[in-house]
Amino acid sequence: MLATLIERAARGDTVELNLTGDRVIGRWAHIIRRRFPAAETLSEQARDDIASLASTLRLVPADTPCPVLDELFRGRPGLTSVAVEGPDGRLGLIMRERFLLVMSGAFGYGRPLSSRQTVAEITDWHPLVLLAGTSVLTAAQRLRTRPREARYDDVIVSDGDTRLSSVSAALLLDTLTERLSAKVIRDELTGLANRAHFLEQLEAACIDASDPDQPGPRVVVAFIDLDHMKKINDSFGHHVGDVVLTSLAARLAAVAKEDELVARLGGDEFAVLTRLPEEAGEHEAKEIGDRYRAAAAETDPAVPPAARTKASVGVATSGAQADAETVLSAADMAMYRAKQAGGDDVVTVLGVDAGLPGDVEQVDRSVRQAIAGDELRLVYQPIVRIQDRSVVSVEALVRWEHPRLGRLSPDRFLPGAERTGQMPALDRWVLRTACADLVALTERLGDAAPPSVNVNVSTRTLTTPFDETVLDVLAETGLPPDRLRLELPETADLTLLGGAHARLERLREAGVHLTLDDMGAGSTTLRHLSTLTVHGMKIDQVFVAGMLENPRDHTVVKLLTDLGHGLQLRVTAEGVETAAQLEALAALGVEHAQGWHLGRPAPLEDLAAALAAG
Known part of the structure; x- marks a missing residue:
């Protein structure tokens, strides 16, 4: 029935099919999809179906006499339109209001004058026809491309088989408004x-x-x-x-x-x-x-x-x-x-x-004041060689001795410091204090002092001239560069590290050691190994915590360990809390570890006492 229309479209003739939007009914719909793939994108992207808004559409032959359709419209006040099927396979539309206006005529003689006419003579043979599955947004966009006089005509909706329905332009636009309003919230x-x-x-x-x-x-x-x-x-x-x-x-x-x-x-x-x-x-x-x-x-x-x-x-x-x-x-x-x-x-x-003092945002805004007021403290967690439990380094961790709230752990203030751009200032304070503490500890304990100190670097700091800061601090405190290990954050993406590459290389050439923190926690850290020259890597504590119960975690730890060894990196496991975990890590060949089982973070004096006691 619509074969002629299909062939005309295939030849490129001008027909009101507009294969990026309009649709036809019947068993030929799949031919349109196959020959013109772009036509299918509208229904594929639809999340809301115009068919849910549509009402059944009456289909009449093109040779239907106008008086017959006139009687149909007048007998069904709720009928807003009918579809018309032409002898050549065309599909048209007659709107109720436009038809009744023709029937009335300019001087009231429309019906007598149209009594011998068929509906084909007053049919709009260029209606907007869409497949069920087309979104409300797409349908509304297609309405805007229609000629002004037909912009608010009903839209014909086909199920791709034999059923026709229609939806009014007003309902489409009202629904679009409602749904766009919903998307806002x-x-x-x-x-x-x-x-x-x-x-x-x-x-x-x-x-x-x-x-x-x-x-x-x-x-x-x-x-x-x-x-x-x-x-x-x-x-x-x-x-x-x-x-x-x-x-x-x-x-x-x-x-x-x-x-x-x-x-x-x-x-x-x-x-x-x-x-x-x-x-x-x-x-x-x-x-x-x-x-x-x-x-x-x-x-x-x-x-x-x-x-x-x-x-x-x-x-x-x-x-x-x-x-x-x-x-x-x-x-x-x-x-x-x-x-x-x-x-x-x-x-x-x-x-x-x-x-109130417990206001977290107030805490966030006061990090600079905390530095100026000498309220920050460092605690140090030992990093040990698993084989003999000797301390090979200590990681510097910051705490805040708030005058009213007491000791605040990093989770209370680091997120706010990150949000408010204060991490570079905090990183500088931690770096300077940690380097000075290790120098003082060495003067006090000699060879019993830790060989190095690990200091974390935030992503914000990596966007600054941090190499100048590090070298200035080393010169100021007198700490040899090879006794400083900078831990690079897992959250730093490749773009960020690419921008910091030259500064990191300068520090590495000066003797500073670079370590990738939280290996395995993110998708980017493995790629870091191919772009940066680093000395060590730390396996994220999430995998260490689950390695005894979860075979996947155990496999990840083994793979990361083997990878580190293959790249000649010092591998450290974080978050070791039990002897069983430590034993399993040793069996996998992990050389270094840190965690509460090996030593909790402690103030400098407590660390010094423990190291002096052997």
Whole structure:
């Protein structure tokens, strides 16, 4: 029936098929797809189907007398259009309003004048015809390319077989407006609320909770972060990572109560916004966190068993003066503490007020003041040779002795220092202090002092003239360059390291040792080995922690060890917490290790005493 139309299109004749948008009905649809592949892209990219908006469309022959169609339209007031099938296979459309206007005529004589006409004479033979599966957005875009007089005509929708339906232009445009509005507040991957909408609702909730005349319920934020998500992406690829994220989103949404807003903030970070009465305490806050933690721990058949993971949850409740940034940051830091405790856990923080000492953002902004106020301290964790347990180096780790909050671990202030651009200043302080401490320790202990000190370098510092800083500090403190080991972060990508390559080479040539930190934790670190000349590598503690129970982790540790040996690098395993782990590492040929089983981070005086005692 439509064979003529197909052949005309194949010859390149001008027909209203427009193979990047319009569609035809019947068993010939697959021919169009095969001959003109571009025509299929519209339905492939569709996420919302215009067929869901369409109504059944009446098809009439082109030789139908106008009075017959007139009677059909007048007998069915809700019928907005009919499709017309021409003898040559063409498909046309007649709009109700336009037809009835013709029937009325300029002076009311339209019906008598049209009594002998067929509908073919007043049919629009260039309608917009789309296959079911075309998106609302695509359909709306095609409407805009139509002639002005036909721009608001119905759109014919074909199922690719025999069924025709139609959708009005007005409904298409209204639906598009609604869906675009939804996209503004929805995360594209998961369908949850997005970060912008979450923050907007959080701000509104905090304003309501802080109303001086009639304060509303306390604001509660649960911050949810998947454990080991980076490892999943690196091991299985981001397509599996997306499955994990969408699966988690569905489970979180399933346990959410009616008054709880669940959002994806970005990456593997999710958050929940809700309210609790003023008298609610830790039990109620923890119940919220436990509910979402349990949902994250549920298994989903869609997720490969080896890619299943759990989540760390931090829950913060507002005090009398709720502040959106403060509550969210407090929940974020609580989540980090849950993660530091081993993950799959909930940590709560109650009564977070704007401007109180516990305000994490206030802590973030004060790192420079902490340096000036001599509030920072270094602790040192030994790195030992497994064979004889001798200390071959110590890693310098920073702590903050806050005058009001007490000792703060790095997870409390390093994220904020990173966000606010203060890491280079912090790195300089750590470098200068660590070098000076090792010089002092050597003067005090002689050969019993550690041969070297490991100092971490942040990604922000790698974008600065850090080579000048390092060489100046070495000259200032008198520490020989070969006693300094700089640990390069796993988070540094190849572009960043490429920009820092010349500076790193300058330090290496001066005698400074370079070590790649957290090997295996990211997809880029292995590539670093082909672009940088380094002296050592440290195997990420995630693999060490799981190597006795998980054959995959054991294999990763062995592969990294063999790789390091092949490149003549000093291999160090991080996070060794048990004798069994140490024994397994030794069996794989790992020469060096650090972790709580071998020595916890300790202040300089405690380290000196331990080294002096042998």
